[in-house]
Amino acid sequence: MATNTGMTDETGPAAAAGVAPAGQARARRKVFIKSYGCQMNVYDSHRMADTLAPEGYVETHSPADADLVVLNTCHIREKAAEKVYSEIGRMRQLKDSAAGAGRRMVVAVAGCVAQAEGEEILRRAAPVDLVVGPQSYHRLPEMLRRVAAGEKVVDTEFPIESKFDVLAAPTGAATRARGVTAFVTVQEGCDKFCTFCVVPYTRGAEASRPAARIVAEAERLADAGVRELTLIGQNVNAYHGTGPDGREWTLARLMYRLSEIPGIARLRYTTSHPRDVTDDLVEAHRDLPALMPQLHLPVQSGADRVLAAMNRRHTRADYLSVISRLRAARPDLALSSDFIVGFPGESEADFRDTVALVDEVGYASAFSFKYSPRPGTPAADMADQVPEPVKEERLAVLQAAIERSRRAFNLRCLGSTVDVLFEKPGRHPGQLVGRSPYLQPVQVLAPATRIGDFASVTITEIAPNSLFGRLAEQQAAAPAARPAVMALGA
Ligand code: SAM
Ligand code: SF4
DSSP, X not given: OOOTTSOOOEESOSSOOOOOOTTOOSOOEEEEEEEOSSHHHHHHHHHHHHHHGGGTEEEOSOGGGOSEEEEEEOOSSHHHHHHHHHHHHHHHHHXXXXXXXXXXXXXXXXXXXXXXXXXXXXXXXXTOOEEEOGGGGGGHHHHHHHHHTTOOEEEOOOOSSOHHHHSOOOOHXXXXXXXXXXXXXXXXXXXXXXXXXXXHHHTOSOEEOXXXXXXXXXXXXXXXXXXXXXXXXXXXXXXXXXXXXXXXXXXXXXXXHHHTSTTOOEEEEEOOOGGGOOHHHHHHHHHOTTBOSEEEOOOBOSOHHHHHHTTOOOOHHHHHHHHHHXXXXXXXXXXXXXXXXSOTTOOHHHHHHHHHHHHHHTOSEEEEEEOOOOTTSGGGGOSOOOOHHHHHHHHHHHHHHHHHHHHHHHHHHTTOEEEEEEEEEOSSTTEEEEEOTTOOEEEEEOOGGGTTOEEEXXXXXXXXXXXXXXXXXXXXXXXOSSSSOOOOOO
């Protein structure tokens, strides 16, 4: 099962945003935005679209007829960064065809690759007109005017003004088009400096948005029909924004306030660090009904030696103790994690500790990655880099353990009745797909009019990427979502 913490490539319109306001005199131009990597990039892509909408840009699914292509990039692993250069190669052809048809296509590189490589992108990739780091998206309209005047523009500053104060809010129509769940960035950047990670360099120091602004954004989303909010940040549970009372608010305090907004029925947050799981956050998992029983809590490794070399600043025992506190508060909590295999110096015994941790915790899902040396991070220069074939082998073993764990978790849900928030049409005609409280996608036969509704759904079948269920209220009459129930092995 994938969680919404996954690293995905999402192509615009992530929203069908971008309808220029009524009476807007500007010519309509088309923007194609492609998001790589984490949900922070998905959120940023939406906000870029919102900021470009008053400039007359509407989103398109097709880069071929775009006047502006924005590649919102990810630098977390080498493969992710390299993908961008191959995509730019494809954009060169489209740009040439547009020029042949007498039309100019502007190519912009945004996100963490832009931040990390800056001017180098212009040297390496001629079709690129604009390079913009994650903290400068609010300046896009002005940068595009400079590009139109013939300049090549690079902006990878960390400006004094916060982009969040300047970025345009989405229109109600844009929000509705994006669906009934939404991300809200509450915190950005990271001060933890894990030795493998580029985030502190590309996203900068940790900073929290003021609570009142987050509440205002959540109220706008709720008014447009959003029912579930996922609060996001590179280190979200380190949130410490100023509250309207002038005091510093924790993430838990913020979530209590957000749960009071009419229409907001569900809250989630990601990505958390084990060191920042405070007592009030644990208590919120016990006491706040809107907070879903699901948590992405990356551990990276199950071996203390490796955790120390990663500068994670927690041990395996610390991590397990955080989980015990959380499970004491919320016994049905569905946990997920990120793992890195083949970190420099990781021995076979260290790796076995990681696999054993998966078995011990019983994750509902998890992401696992081969260690990828990132230029400028301490681990890239460490001795004892693990050979690629060993990383591959360990990844396969770990993924098999994660899959066993995921399956066991899902099997426990079989036959149970859970609340599902229907989000969109499902895989087959007549089906809708929604999420359970544990973030599992659930396919159900239900009319499209129920998108945005909650329903009690009985889980009837477990498949590799989703669960299948039937509306509990129609249980006697309704057929199963798929004709055959899969055989469920152990
Ligand atoms: N803040 C989160 C945390 O503390 O775990 C992680 C954010 S990072 C964007 C997402 C995941 O990418 C990490 O949890 C880690 O597993 C993976 N990752 C980061 N750097 C990596 C690297 N150099 N090689 C492989 N995986 C990496
Ligand atoms: Fe990267 Fe997360 Fe470590 Fe921060 S806490 S450095 S974002 S892995």
